[in-house]
Amino acid sequence: MLITNAHIINEEHETAADILIKNGRIEKIAKQISAPAGTVVYDAKGQWLLPGLIDDQVHFREPGLTHKGDLYTESRAAVAGGVTTYFDMPNNKPAITTRALLAEKYAAAQGRSFANYAFYFGAANDNLEEIAALQRDEACALKVFMGASTGNMLVDDPKVLEGIFRRCPLMVVTHCEDTPTIKLNEEAARAKYGEDVPAWEHPNIRSVEACYKSTELAVSLAKKHGTQLHVLHLTTARELAFFTAGPMAGKQITVEACVHHLAMDARDYAALGNLIKCNPAIKTPEDRKALLRAVMQDRIDIIATDHAPHTAEEKAQSYFKAPSGLPLVQHSLLMLIDLVKKGELNMRTVVHKACHAPADRFGVKDRGYVREGYWADLVLVDPHGQTHVHPSNILYKCGWSPLEGRTLPARIVATWVNGELAYENGTVHPQPRGQRVRFV
Template identity: 80%
Template sequence: MLITNAHIINEGHETAADLLIVNGRIEKIASKIDAPAGTVVYDARGQWLLPGVIDDQVHFREPGLTHKGDLFTESRAAVAGGTTSYFDMPNNIPAITTRELQRQKYAMAEGRSFANYAFYFGGANDNLEEIAALQRNEACAIKVFMGASTGNMLVDNPATLNGIFERAPMLVVTHCEDTPMIKANEEAARQKYGEDVPWSEHPNIRSAEACYQSTLLATTLAKKHNADLHVLHLTTARELSFFTPGPIQGKKITVEACVHHLAMDDRDYAALGALIKCNPAIKTPEDRIALVKAVMEDRIDIVATDHAPHTAEEKANKYFKAPSGLPLVQHSLLMLIDLVKRGEMNMRTVVRKTSHAVADRFGIPDRGYIREGYWADLVLVDPHGSTTVHKPDVLYKCGWSPVEGRTFPARILTTWVNGEIVYRDGQVIGAPRGRRIQFV
């Protein structure tokens, strides 16, 4: 396939060019390419051609929670939003805390994912030897829940935490919230409100201080053992002090922000309530502004979604029973483009944080950039179009989105995964052909 007349945004530059795909990879990029015989020609008409989003944090719910979502349904939604690769979390049923369970999960994905995929290996209080035995391509990284966000995967044994950072053979990623603080805040809220805790109390219960103390612990352990650490979904201005601005290359400690924490603040609880209850919580307008600034100054290295679907029935419960998490992969790129159109970010930074930096940090060869020889994981965006989110168009198995009714100032036109069109003009096309991601 020859893509002509593209406006390529890649590696800090914007270029008008043609791009030739052969056998799933980018064969040539040039100002003008003549189509070889038998080549399908796709006219991009000057629209933005970007490297596909690599989402380093999703919960697609398989195995064990497939009433909420699964690898097929959520990856289908992902490619409709321009995400061509994703890393899925291990808090499944059963939790992915043994290498055998990890192998079984990879087997489940074969032939069922529209996007390329990799899986985290879960840390627990009792699987340090399994963690130490991990080989490079058995997992994208080791996930440690340092807050009780996901049931029995909380790692709260100090000796185990220390051992993970000391012996981890690959990158450690952390969910940082201090559980004792949260439990105390929950009890105080229950005493004050009973079971009818207002949604606006969520960022007070999952407090900034609980985040700060846990992030302090994670970064201290990483420095003690010279470990590679990636802190997920930062939510507060105060925590930014633990991270340094600058290029991601060479950093031992990196950090991610999520789209909803960049686009929403605690004023949104009034309209959206449980739909935006997530851990860690969406916090103040001042926190949101600080996070956006930190993305732009390269203090925050990666932007992801933490896509976490729950059924509408589950979300309809009162505060303590309504689960945390929200589905985002179908509209995350549009949400970031909205920030660009509002003047808070620029597209070169969006591309760097959602594609280039993920490939660099996790060591993904031949993906995350528009380069000759790389896999053709691409997304074409109409920056002058618009997308209004209607419920019938939501592709998640849960059937709802927190951005229903919103209109975004751009449109996802086409998504390529491994050189094949998988989404075009509002339709997911063909069978799922995503590949297992390899690492170096």
């Protein structure tokens, strides 16, 4: 395929060029390319052509929670949103805390994922030897829940944490919230409200102090043991003090923000309630502004989603029963473009943080950039179009979005995965083309 008349946004530059795709990879990028015989020509019409997004934090719910989502349905929604690669979390049922279960999960994904995929290995209090035996290409990283989690995945034994940070051969990726602090805050909320706690109390329960205390521990352990550490979904201005501004290259400790923490704040609980209940919580307008500044300062290195679907019925329950998490992967790029159009981000930064930086930090092989020789994972965006979010066009298995009723100021025109059109003008192509991601 030859893509013509593209406005390419890539590696801090914007260029008008054509792209020739052959055998799934980008063979040539040039101002004008003549189509070889038999080549399909796709006219980009001057619209934005970006590398496909690499979402380093999703919960696609397979195995064990597939009434909420699965690798097929959620990856289908991902390519409709321009996400061409995802890293799925291990808090499944059963939790992915053995290498045998990790291999089973990869086998289940083969031939069923529309986007490229890699999986995390999960840390527990009792699997340190399995962690130490991990191989570089076996998982994208090790996930450590240093805060409340489901099942066996809360690592709260100090000796085990020390062992993980000392012995893990892969990068350690952490969810940082302090469980004892959260439990005390829950007790206080129950004393005040009973079981009918309002959703706007969530950032007070999952408090700044709970986040700060846990992040402080993770950073101190990484510094003590020289561990490569990536802290997920930062939510507070206070925590930013732990992280260094500047280029990501050479950093031992990196951090990400998620689209909902950049786009929403505590005022949104009034309208959306438990629909935006997530861990860590969406916090104050001042925290949101601090996160956006930190993205522009290169203090925050990566942008992801933490896509985490639940059924509408589950979300409609009272505060303590409603699960945390919200579905975002179909609309994350459009949400970021909305921030660009509001003047809070710029498009080159979005591409860097959501495409290039995840590839670099995790060592993804031949993806994350528009480069000759790389896999043709691409997304074409109409920056002058609009996308109205409505139940009729939501592809998540759960069938809802916290953005319902909103009109986002751009449109995903097409997505290519491994050189094949995976999505075009509202239609996902029926054949899943995703491949297992390889790492260098």
